[in-house]
Amino acid sequence: MKCRFIDTGHKDAYTNMAIDESILNFCKKPTLRVYQWTAPSISVGYNQNVGKEINFDNCKKHKVPIVRRITGGKAVLHDKEVTYSFILPENLLEMPRDILKSYKVIAQALVLAFETIGIKAIIQKQPQKLATPICFNSSNWYELTVNNKKISGSAQRRLKGKILQHGPLLIDFDYEKNAMLFPSDNAKELAEGLKKRITSIKRELGIDVSYNEMVSAIKHGFQKNFKFDFFEDELTNEEKKLADTLKKEKYSTDTWNLKT
Amino acid sequence: MKYIGKIPEELKYTKEHEWVKIESAHGVIGITDYAQHALTDIVFVELPQVGKKAGQFKPLCVVESVKSVSDIFAPVSGDVVEVNDNLSNNPEHVNQDPYGIGWIAKIKVFDESEVKNLMNAEEYKKYLEGLEH
Numbered sequence A: 001m002k003c004r005f006i007d008t009g010h011k012d013a014y015t016n017m018a019i020d021e022s023i024l025n026f027c028k029k030p031t032l033r034v035y036q037w038t039a040p041s042i043s044v045g046y047n048q049n050v051g052k053e054i055n056f057d058n059c060k061k062h063k064v065p066i067v068r069r070i071t072g073g074k075a076v077l078h079d080k081e082v083t084y085s086f087i088l089p090e091n092l093l094e095m096p097r098d099i100l101k102s103y104k105v106i107a108q109a110l111v112l113a114f115e116t117i118g119i120k121a122i123i124q125k126q127p128q129k130l131a132t133p134i135c136f137n138s139s140n141w142y143e144l145t146v147n148n149k150k151i152s153g154s155a156q157r158r159l160k161g162k163i164l165q166h167g168p169l170l171i172d173f174d175y176e177k178n179a180m181l182f183p184s185d186n187a188k189e190l191a192e193g194l195k196k197r198i199t200s201i202k203r204e205l206g207i208d209v210s211y212n213e214m215v216s217a218i219k220h221g222f223q224k225n226f227k228f229d230f231f232e233d234e235l236t237n238e239e240k241k242l243a244d245t246l247k248k249e250k251y252s253t254d255t256w257n258l259k260t
Numbered sequence B: 001m002k003y004i005g006k007i008p009e010e011l012k013y014t015k016e017h018e019w020v021k022i023e024s025a026h027g028v029i030g031i032t033d034y035a036q037h038a039l040t041d042i043v044f045v046e047l048p049q050v051g052k053k054a055g056q057f058k059p060l061c062v063v064e065s066v067k068s069v070s071d072i073f074a075p076v077s078g079d080v081v082e083v084n085d086n087l088s089n090n091p092e093h094v095n096q097d098p099y100g101i102g103w104i105a106k107i108k109v110f111d112e113s114e115v116k117n118l119m120n121a122e123e124y125k126k127y128l129e130g131l132e133h
Helices: A013-026 A054-063 A098-115 A175-181 A187-197 A203-207 A211-226 A239-251 B032-039 B112-117 B121-130
Strands: A002-011 A031-037 A041-045 A066-068 A075-079 A079-088 A144-146 A149-152 A157-158 A162-170 A229-232 B018-023 B028-032 B042-046 B060-064 B067-071 B076-084 B105-109
Touching: A002 A013, A002 A054, A013 A031, A013 A066, A013 A079, A013 A157, A013 A239, A031 A211, A041 B121, A054 A149, A054 B112, A079 A211, A098 A144, A098 A149, A098 A157, A098 A211, A144 A229, A144 B042, A149 A162, A149 A187, A175 A187, A175 A203, A211 A229, B018 B112
Parallel strands: A002 A031, A002 A229, A041 A066, A157 B067
Antiparallel strands: A031 A079, A041 A075, A079 A162, A144 A149, A157 A162, B018 B028, B028 B105, B042 B060, B060 B067, B076 B105
């Protein structure tokens, strides 16, 4: 099975989300995309209330853009990470229509990616029930943990028989910065709580892993798990055009990002 | 083993797993038992606005489960005349009773002949059994 591999490098938050939606819109074959964020940015779930679940004043003060995703789930501060997005028709590879099973099969690819860089990640089989607006503060079905701390979480959108799943793999995690950007009575306590529940590659291995190393690990994980024959590709002209429109008319607007 | 769920005889079905019950030129719309099970726990239903014009098989509204966001498509064209406001506070009704208190919207049907593009219960059951996985 052939799979497109697209590395779009650093992009701003609005462009990143616009590209994912555009690929989903035109998807006829599987695409694995990897990317980073030009500046620390928060993405919120499709249905999250930004006013209640984000420290909006601190985001403004520190010029942290907020972008709403078309996928579900909770808020994420995208900072020192590599983000993957995997877009495919759901009937491919006998990919289960069952949402949890599709998470599981993608989680297996991510486990192999972490294994490549020397980390043994575990697939979380049961969700931890913790009411929190922060994605990484709780682990859901088929998300990845190391020593009971979350290291990667994902969110999904289904559209007319097509799947978009995306999520970050944490290279490093700034607990204090995260605690400051989300509502709390005591940011220090929140940061301490996050330390107990979230880890990163740097924390586990004690070294900085480069973007390129992460990208090749992700590619390797998907290749091994799905038996893909990857070919390097770029966005098509129609994908670029739609992404430009989506960025302008949707992802960079308060109407979309701050909707309640 | 694959979950098929309940498939009431009197309803019509889409390939995207919506159902519609047509009565006196109006259609009540929801998602099937199979769909609610596949979606997992539903946490949010973004209801369509009353007055919205829905096209057959065009996006009608959005549901979010704990793990995914999915579009719901209109089984037939029409004007939305009523929505199930209870779902705003009780989205889990869609899981609990997808053909009853979990209904989503009621539309005034433009063209009843569009029903021929839908599946009956037996056809939908065969369709589900024929799906991969």
